[in-house]
Amino acid sequence: MYMSIKLNKPPVCTVGLEREKEKSPSLPPTPITRAPPSTPIATTPTTSIPKHIVPVKKEFNILFIGQSGAGKSMLVNSIYNYLTYNFDEVSKAETVDCILPCQFQLQTPDFKKIVFKAGPEDKNENHNDNGESVTQYPKVYNFKTENYNCQVIDTPGLGDTRGAKQDEYNLSLIRNAIIEIKELHAICFVMPSNISKLTTNFEVNMRDLLSLFPKIALKNVFFFFTYANSTFFTIGDTRTSLEEFISTFEATNNAKIPFNMENVCCVDSEAFMYFIATKQGHKYQNRDLESFRISWDRSKEAIETFLAKMEKVNPIKSTDILMTYEMEQIGTMLRNEKSDALKILIPHILTSISQISMTSKFNLAKRPSTEPLNDSKKPELFQALEICQKHTEDLNLKQLIKKLVEAYGPKTDDKNIEKVEKIKKQNGTNIKKPSIETDKAVENGSKPEPPKRYASNWPCKERLDEIAERLAKEWQNEKISVNSMEHMLNVQIAGNLQQKDINKMKLKDSLDILLMEVNGDLYVTMEKLIAEFK
Numbered sequence: 001m002y003m004s005i006k007l008n009k010p011p012v013c014t015v016g017l018e019r020e021k022e023k024s025p026s027l028p029p030t031p032i033t034r035a036p037p038s039t040p041i042a043t044t045p046t047t048s049i050p051k052h053i054v055p056v057k058k059e060f061n062i063l064f065i066g067q068s069g070a071g072k073s074m075l076v077n078s079i080y081n082y083l084t085y086n087f088d089e090v091s092k093a094e095t096v097d098c099i100l101p102c103q104f105q106l107q108t109p110d111f112k113k114i115v116f117k118a119g120p121e122d123k124n125e126n127h128n129d130n131g132e133s134v135t136q137y138p139k140v141y142n143f144k145t146e147n148y149n150c151q152v153i154d155t156p157g158l159g160d161t162r163g164a165k166q167d168e169y170n171l172s173l174i175r176n177a178i179i180e181i182k183e184l185h186a187i188c189f190v191m192p193s194n195i196s197k198l199t200t201n202f203e204v205n206m207r208d209l210l211s212l213f214p215k216i217a218l219k220n221v222f223f224f225f226t227y228a229n230s231t232f233f234t235i236g237d238t239r240t241s242l243e244e245f246i247s248t249f250e251a252t253n254n255a256k257i258p259f260n261m262e263n264v265c266c267v268d269s270e271a272f273m274y275f276i277a278t279k280q281g282h283k284y285q286n287r288d289l290e291s292f293r294i295s296w297d298r299s300k301e302a303i304e305t306f307l308a309k310m311e312k313v314n315p316i317k318s319t320d321i322l323m324t325y326e327m328e329q330i331g332t333m334l335r336n337e338k339s340d341a342l343k344i345l346i347p348h349i350l351t352s353i354s355q356i357s358m359t360s361k362f363n364l365a366k367r368p369s370t371e372p373l374n375d376s377k378k379p380e381l382f383q384a385l386e387i388c389q390k391h392t393e394d395l396n397l398k399q400l401i402k403k404l405v406e407a408y409g410p411k412t413d414d415k416n417i418e419k420v421e422k423i424k425k426q427n428g429t430n431i432k433k434p435s436i437e438t439d440k441a442v443e444n445g446s447k448p449e450p451p452k453r454y455a456s457n458w459p460c461k462e463r464l465d466e467i468a469e470r471l472a473k474e475w476q477n478e479k480i481s482v483n484s485m486e487h488m489l490n491v492q493i494a495g496n497l498q499q500k501d502i503n504k505m506k507l508k509d510s511l512d513i514l515l516m517e518v519n520g521d522l523y524v525t526m527e528k529l530i531a532e533f534k
Contacts, residue, residue, distance in 0.1 A: 059149045060310045061181050064224070065174065065209050066190035067202055068157030071226040071269060073125065073135055074102050075190060076154050077118075078269040082300040083145045083307075087271070087293045096275045099141055100154065101125040104273055109285055118276045138177035148307055153177055158205035167208065175212050179322050183315035186222050186306075187213065193225035193236040193266060203245055207253070211359050214324040215255050215372035217316045218358075221263060222306065228266035229295045233302070235264065255358055256370050265306045271296035323408045327353045330404060331362055333397045334388065341391045344472040345384055345496060348489045352381045369482055380489050382409040387496045459507065461499055463529050468495035470522050471514060480517045487513045508533050 064072045080099050081090065090096060098119030105113050124136050138155045155174050160166040178184060189206070223242075225235055235242075246257045271292045274284065331353040334346050350362040355373035373381070382405055389401040468491050474480050475488055487510035494507045508530065515526050 057149045058311055060185045061151045062186045063153045063184055064188045064190050065155050067159040067205055070190045072190045073100055073154055074269045076152055077102050078272040079303055080143045081272050082303055087296045090275050095279055116277050138173055159201050171208055179318045181318055183317055185310050185313050185315045187220050188222045188224050190224045193228045193231045193238050196237040198241040198245055213358055214320050214356050215358055218257055220316055223264050225266045229268040229270055233266045233298050254370050265302050267299040267302050268295050324357055326404050328357050330400050337392055339391050342388055345492045348492055349384050377486055379410050384493050458532055459529055465495050467526055468492055484517055
C-alpha cells in the first residue's frame with residue numbers, strides 16, 4: 001500500500017517533466033505553499049526593508065548517476081526530507097514525504113523478508129527481485145529549501161540486467177536529458193561506501209558515464225557514498241578500489257578525476273527508511289531512536305555542506321556537452337581522411353579534440369596534455385577545421401564541420417563590422433582617432449611607439465610549407481614538447497592559408513618559440529624566414 005503525504009509542514013516539492021513523456025507519464029505536481037514574507041522591525045524608516053523584496057535563492061542543477069541498485073532514487077527522497085524537515089518533525093508526523101516512489105526490503109529476526117513501499121505510483125519506477133527501485137527513464141525533480149532551489153535529475157542505473165544494448169540506450173537517454181538543461185552544476189556518482197572491490201562492469205559503466213562529458217566537466221564531479229552509517233560516515237572499503245580506477249582512467253583516457261574531501265559526500269538513507277518502516281508497523285530490533293537521529297543529522301549536515309560548495313562551482317554548459325559529442329564524431333571521420341593536403345594538420349586537430357573529449361580513441365603518436373583545452377585555443381581549432389572542410393572530399397564530413405562551426409565557432413557581430421566600415425569610409429582607411437594614452441604621451445614629451453610593420457610578401461610560402469612539413473616530422477618523432485602544440489598548430493594552419501589570410505604576427509611569435517626546440521638545418525631555415533620579417 002502506498003503512503004499519503006501528511007506531514008504537518010507543507011510540502012514544497014514539485015515534480016519536473018519526464019524526459020520520455022510518451023513512455024512514462026510524469027508525476028502530478030505537489031502544491032507549493034509559501035508563508036507570507038515577514039518584515040523585520042526597524043528602528044528608523046530608512047532601515048526598513050520593503051515587504052516585496054524577497055532574498056534571491058541559489059539555483060542548482062544536479063545529476064545523479066551510477067549503477068543499478070546504488071540507491072539513487074532512495075537518495076533523492078532522503079535528500080528532500082533531510083533538507084526540508086528536522087528529525088523531530090518527521091518523528092511526530094503520521095507518514096513521510098516521498099517525491100518519487102520507493103521500495104525496499106527489511107529482514108525480521110526469524111529471517112523473513114518484508115517489503116515496504118512509499119510514495120506516489122509511477123510507471124517510471126519498476127522494482128527488481130530484491131525489492132529495489134529501478135528507474136526506467138531520466139526524470140527531473142524540483143524541490144526548494146530556505147536557501148536553494150534544486151533541480152535533481154534521477155537517471156536509470158547502468159549495469160542493467162537486460163545487457164549492454166540497454167546500457168547503451170540508457171546512456172543516450174541520460175545524454176539527451178542533460179542537453180535539455182542549459183547548465184549543470186554537479187555530476188554526482190552514487191556508490192555504496194562498503195564495496196571492497198569494484199567489478200569490471202562497474203569500471204566499464206563509470207567510463208561510459210564519464211564519456212558523456214567534456215574534460216572541463218571533471219571539476220564538477222562529486223562522489224556520493226551511500227550506506228555510510230556502516231562506515232561511520234567515511235568512504236570505507238570503496239576508497240582503495242576507487243583510487244585504483246581513477247589512476248587507471250588517467251593513464252588510459254588522459255584525464256584526471258579529482259578525488260578528495262572537497263568532492264566527497266557520505267550519506268545514509270536509513271533514517272528516512274526507518275520512518276517509512278515504523279509508520280507501517282515495523283519494529284526494529286537492537287536499534288534505538290537516538291541512533292537514527294544521529295544518522296539523520298549527519299546526512300543532513302553532509303548534504304548542506306555539498307550545497308554550500310555548489311555556490312563556488314562554475315556550471316557545465318549543455319552546449320559544451322553537445323559540442324564534445326559532435327567533435328568526437330568529426331575526429332573519428334578525420335582519422336579516415338585520405339587527403340594529402342591534410343595529413344599534417346589532422347594529427348594536431350585530433351590532439352586538440354582529445355583535450356576536449358573525455359575519451360581517448362584516436363591512437364595519437366604523441367600523448368596530449370591531461371589539461372582541458374583552453375577556451376583561448378578554440379578559435380585556432382575551428383580555423384583548422386574550416387581548412388579541413390575545404391580540402392576533404394567526404395561530403396558528410398564537410399556538412400558536419402559546417403554545422404559545428406556555425407553552432408559553436410567564434411561569432412562575428414555583423415553590426416559592429418558595418419559600423420567600423422562606415423567609420424573608415426568617413427575618416428579614411430586605417431585612420432584612428434588619438435586615444436587618451438597617446439594624448440598623455442604627447443603632453444609628457446614622449447612619442448608613441450610606431451606601429452610594427454612587416455614585408456607584404458612575408459612569409460615565403462614555399463619556405464613556410466617546407467618548415468611546416470619538417471616540424472610535423474619532428475613532432476611525430478617526439479622531438480618537440482607538448483607545451484608547444486599551440487604554436488605547431490599555428491604554423492600548420494598558416495601553411496594551409498593564402499598569404500593574405502595569414503596572421504603574420506601570430507605566425508612570427510610561434511616560429512620564435514619553436515626555434516628553441518629545433519636544431520641543425522631546420523634551425524637555419526626557420527631563422528632565415530624569421531629574419532625576413534620586418
